[in-house]
Amino acid sequence: MTKKEKEPEHNSIGIVNTEYFTFCEPPHPLKLSNGRKLGPVTLAYETYGTLNENKSNAVLILHALSGNAHAAGYHSDKDKAPGWWDTYIGPGKAFDTDKYFIICSNVIGGCSGSTGPASLNPSSGKPYALDFPMVTISDMVNAQKKLIDHLGIKKLLSVAGGSMGGMQALQWTISYPDMVESCIGIATSASLSAQGIALNEVGRQAIFNDPKWNGGNYYDSSFPKAGLSLARMIGHITYLSEKHMHEKFGRKFQDSANAGNDMNPEFMVESYLRHQGVKFVERFDANSYIYITRAIDHFDLRADYGDSLTAAFENVSANYLIISFTTDWLYPTGNSKEIVRALRVNGKNVNYTDIETDNGHDAFLLPNELLEKNIKNFLKSELKKSEI
Amino acid sequence: MEELKIGYDLVIDEIPEGSRVLDLGCGDGTLLKLLQEQKNISGFGVEISEEGVSQCVEKGVYCYQADIDEGLSDYRDNSFDYVILNQTIQNTKRPDYVIKEVLRIGKKSIVSFPNFGYYRTRAYLMFKGTMPVSKLLPYQWYDSPNIHLLTIKDMIRMAEDFSFSIISEKHFSLSGVDRSNVISIAPNLMAEYGFFVITSIES
Numbered sequence: 001m002t003k004k005e006k007e008p009e010h011n012s013i014g015i016v017n018t019e020y021f022t023f024c025e026p027p028h029p030l031k032l033s034n035g036r037k038l039g040p041v042t043l044a045y046e047t048y049g050t051l052n053e054n055k056s057n058a059v060l061i062l063h064a065l066s067g068n069a070h071a072a073g074y075h076s077d078k079d080k081a082p083g084w085w086d087t088y089i090g091p092g093k094a095f096d097t098d099k100y101f102i103i104c105s106n107v108i109g110g111c112s113g114s115t116g117p118a119s120l121n122p123s124s125g126k127p128y129a130l131d132f133p134m135v136t137i138s139d140m141v142n143a144q145k146k147l148i149d150h151l152g153i154k155k156l157l158s159v160a161g162g163s164m165g166g167m168q169a170l171q172w173t174i175s176y177p178d179m180v181e182s183c184i185g186i187a188t189s190a191s192l193s194a195q196g197i198a199l200n201e202v203g204r205q206a207i208f209n210d211p212k213w214n215g216g217n218y219y220d221s222s223f224p225k226a227g228l229s230l231a232r233m234i235g236h237i238t239y240l241s242e243k244h245m246h247e248k249f250g251r252k253f254q255d256s257a258n259a260g261n262d263m264n265p266e267f268m269v270e271s272y273l274r275h276q277g278v279k280f281v282e283r284f285d286a287n288s289y290i291y292i293t294r295a296i297d298h299f300d301l302r303a304d305y306g307d308s309l310t311a312a313f314e315n316v317s318a319n320y321l322i323i324s325f326t327t328d329w330l331y332p333t334g335n336s337k338e339i340v341r342a343l344r345v346n347g348k349n350v351n352y353t354d355i356e357t358d359n360g361h362d363a364f365l366l367p368n369e370l371l372e373k374n375i376k377n378f379l380k381s382e383l384k385k386s387e388i
Numbered sequence: 389m390e391e392l393k394i395g396y397d398l399v400i401d402e403i404p405e406g407s408r409v410l411d412l413g414c415g416d417g418t419l420l421k422l423l424q425e426q427k428n429i430s431g432f433g434v435e436i437s438e439e440g441v442s443q444c445v446e447k448g449v450y451c452y453q454a455d456i457d458e459g460l461s462d463y464r465d466n467s468f469d470y471v472i473l474n475q476t477i478q479n480t481k482r483p484d485y486v487i488k489e490v491l492r493i494g495k496k497s498i499v500s501f502p503n504f505g506y507y508r509t510r511a512y513l514m515f516k517g518t519m520p521v522s523k524l525l526p527y528q529w530y531d532s533p534n535i536h537l538l539t540i541k542d543m544i545r546m547a548e549d550f551s552f553s554i555i556s557e558k559h560f561s562l563s564g565v566d567r568s569n570v571i572s573i574a575p576n577l578m579a580e581y582g583f584f585v586i587t588s589i590e591s
Contacts, residue, residue, distance in 0.1 A: 321445070322452075340452050345462050347408075349432075352452035353441040370438065374445050381448030 012082060013048045013090045013097050016073035018113055020044055023146045026122075030108075030143060036133035040122070043147050044069040044106040044113025048089060049097035051153070056386055058153045059095060059379070060144065061085065061104040062161030062168035065235070065292055066284060068112035071104035072097075087367050094375035099383070100157065105147055107140040107168070109292050111285035118219065118285045129287060130216035137164070137299040141171045148179070157383055159318075160184035160375075162364035163331060164292070167299050170339065173318040174301065182382040183318045184375060186364045187328050189335035190309055190342070191300040196330055199238050200293040203231030207286045216287050228286040229277030236276050241327035241360030245269065309342040319349040319385075321378040323371060325363040326356045351378060393566035394475055395500045396422060398558050398583055402498060403427055407469035410434070410494065412456045412486075413476035417444035424449070432468075434459070457481045460489035466589075471497045475581075478502065478534045484550070491552050491588035500583045503559065505539030505576040524580050540575055540582040547586065555585040 022042045024030040029039030046069045051058060061071050063084065072089035074082055085104075088094040095102050106114040109132070117132040124131070148156065159169040159180050166188020173183045192200075207213055210227025218224055240248070249269040265271040305311035320343055324336035333354050343350040355370050357363045364371070396419050403409060407429045411420050414433030417440070423429045433451035435441050444451035457480055471494030473486070478501050480486045490497045502524045503509075512520035519529040527534065540559055547554050559579035560568040571579040 319450070337454075341459065341462050344432075344452065344459075345464065347467065349450040350452055351441065351445050351450055352454075353438045353445075354453055355438060370442055374442050377442070377446040381445070384448065 011090050011092050012086065013073035015076065016046055016048060016070070016083070017075070018044050018046050018069050020113060021147050021150055023150065030139070030146075032133055032139045033136045034134055038108070038115065038133055038135075041108060041115045041143055041146075042113070042119075043108070043115075043143055044110075045147060046070055046072075046083075046104050047151075048072055048102040049100055051101040051151075054387075055153050056155070056157060057099065057383065058101045058103060058148075058151075058156050059158045059160060060148065060156050060172070061089070061095070061102060062144075062159065062165035062172075063104065063106070064161070064163035064165050065289075065296065066232075066280065067165065068110065069104050069106040069114075070112075072102070084365065087365065088372065088375065094372045095160070095379070096376065100379065103148075103151065105144045107135075107292065108143045109135040109140070109288060109295060111288040112283075116285065117216070117287035117291055127219040129219065132287070132291065134294060135291060136295050137167050137171050138175060140295065141168055141175050144168070144172075145176060145179070154179070155386075156180050157386060158182045158184055158379060160186075161188070162186040163188060163361065164296050166331075167296065170301065171299075173316045173320075174312060177315055177317045180318045181386045182320065182378070184321045184323075184378065185336070185339065186323045186371070187325055187331045187336075187361055188322075188339075189331050190302060190312070190339050191335075192296055193332070193335070196238075197297045199234060199330075200297055203234050204290050204293060206230035206234070207290060210286075213286060216290075218286070223281065224286045225281040228281050228284065228289060229274075231286075231289055232280040232284075233273040233277045236273055238330045239360060239362040241329065241358055243327060243358045244360050244362070247358065248272075309338060310345050313339075313342045313346050313348060316343075316346075316348060319382060320351065321374060322350060322352045323364075323374065324352075324354045325359065325361070326354055327358055328361040328363065330361040393418065394562065395560065395568055395581060395583055396474075396566055398560065398568050398570075399423075399472060399474060399498055399500070400426055402556075402585060403429065403470055406430075408432075408467070409470045409472060410463075410468045411472040411474070412460075412490070413473070413479065414444065414449070414451055415440050417447045417449035417451060419472070419474065420444070420449045420451075421447045456486060460486065460493060463489075463493040465492055466495050468494045469496065470494055473497065473499045473501075475500060475502070478536050478538060480536065483536045483538075487546065487550060487552075491550075491586065495589060496555065496585055496587045498583070498585055499543065500581055501538060501543075502534070503540050503576065503579055503582045504537045505541060506580050507577045510577075538582075540579065543582055543584055552586050552588045553590075555587055557585075558583040 024039035024041045029037035070083040071085045072083040121128040159172040166185035207227035210224035213224035252268045254271045301312040302309040324333040340352040420431035559575035561580040
């Protein structure tokens with residue numbers, strides 16, 4: 001989401017590689033929630049650290065809307081920025097690669113090495129585009145389950161993620177209760193608010209209304225960059241709090257000498273958003289943006305269980321660490337409290353804290369001492385409990 | 389956050405092995421941790437400060453951040469063997485509501501609080517004419533979290549008014565930071581702290 005400060009080199013995991021696992025080859029496709037079938041399926045993933053002898057120290061990291069498998073370290077010496085959660089993953093960090101075997105899996109529907117709308121449709125030999133089936137958070141998790149089986153891991157010490165990553169983590173504990181010891185859900189929700197859906201829809205409309213989108217068929221011509229970059233700009237507004245935005249940019253001008261003379265970006269906040277938009281289209285596929293935001297919008301654990309969130313968490317066996325941020329208005333505190341309430345009512349073990357910060361939804365990606373400490377201590381005690 | 393271990397020994401004595409325990413206002417989680425170690429309980433804490441929660445996480449004690457005046461209604465009847473209100477009831481906005489909920493969700497509850505009827509507290513008010521400030525009540529009236537101070541006798545009257553039973557009373561004064569001396573003679577005058585085990589389940 002927002003750009004991170006470059007990390008000090010000394011506690012980086014170093015150079016890492018993305019790996020790929022292909023499964024559900026014909027005639028055994030992946031069955032999706034809507035009844036459609038998908039195969040073969042490829043998932044991009046990265047691993048850091050070492051799996052211990054008992055295979056009891058594996059932690060699965062799940063990413064948010066625009067994330068990918070590259071959560072930590074660098075792909076080459078030339079990389080300017082590390083993976084998206086390098087602040088929290090590495091030697092001695094919250095997800096300590098000296099202690100845990102960290103796996104970060106991409107999602108189906110994505111565009112960063114996993115099967116998605118830009119992948120070749122085996123039946124036509126052309127990119128799927130909108131022939132790609134709708135996928136849900138639960139489908140993403142079912143695909144990841146195949147990856148975990150492939151890695152020979154029977155039980156994950158933890159599943160962890162922020163935002164949509166947290167949704168996947170929650171879904172993991174419900175879909176595969178016997179495979180997860182614990183769950184870390186940060187700035188997440190059991191369902192997105194109407195306001196969140198509305199903002200996702202505005203982003204999608206920006207893409208739909210770009211003439212280059214062409215009903216999703218643009219892979220052999222020029223990409224709908226204008227639409228996707230506008231969607232990203234809207235996204236970025238939702239990731240920041242009003243206060244954080246004010247502190248970061250205020251009313252400062254980018255180029256005060258020229259202010260008010262033309263339509264070029266004038267305020268720093270404008271130029272920041274445009275930069276984020278431009279940068280994003282270089283690495284993300286517009287159709288994936290549509291599919292993944294749809295998956296987020298449709299995620300609804302309450303609806304899945306007869307309009308009862310309590311029922312959704314009735315049979316989970318994981319222990320939870322749920323964290324929200326006081327200024328997050330995209331996944332507000334109340335959303336986390338609902339999850340905590342459902343867990344409490346079922347007598348499940350849950351830690352919950354609402355961390356005070358000005359950083360809004362983005363807080364889970366930014367350095368935060370309390371977040372770091374809570375993750376680190378939670379994992380430590382969950383590992384200890386799992387070994388008894 | 390340095391916590392005084394007020395009445396911890398009495399609470400630990402009271403709670404049987406393997407109980408399910410909810411500690412309202414659990415602070416840094418020390419009491420629940422001790423109960424886990426000594427009585428192998430399943431413990432759950434509620435704490436208002438994010439610092440307290442993170443200290444609980446560090447100890448491996450499950451705790452959620454909330455105001456205890458909210459959220460108790462979510463629990464099912466008799467969800468816990470014990471609900472602990474240790475030095476907490478006088479901090480709540482609605483002690484009447486909290487007591488009713490605690491009796492509903494816990495089979496038994498432990499309520500312990502600084503006794504405002506303690507003779508030195510009475511004397512302080514009598515002779516100085518200002519709100520008592522002491523080791524027992526270490527706050528000025530304007531910054532005190534103790535918004536509903538009470539005496540041992542008040543709790544006994546509450547049992548009548550709210551029709552719950554008092555299973556046992558172990559009113560005490562402190563010797564040292566974590567040792568309790570149970571006071572059985574004229575406790576409302578002589579004990580620094582009130583200590584009740586209560587229930588709404590008819591025997």
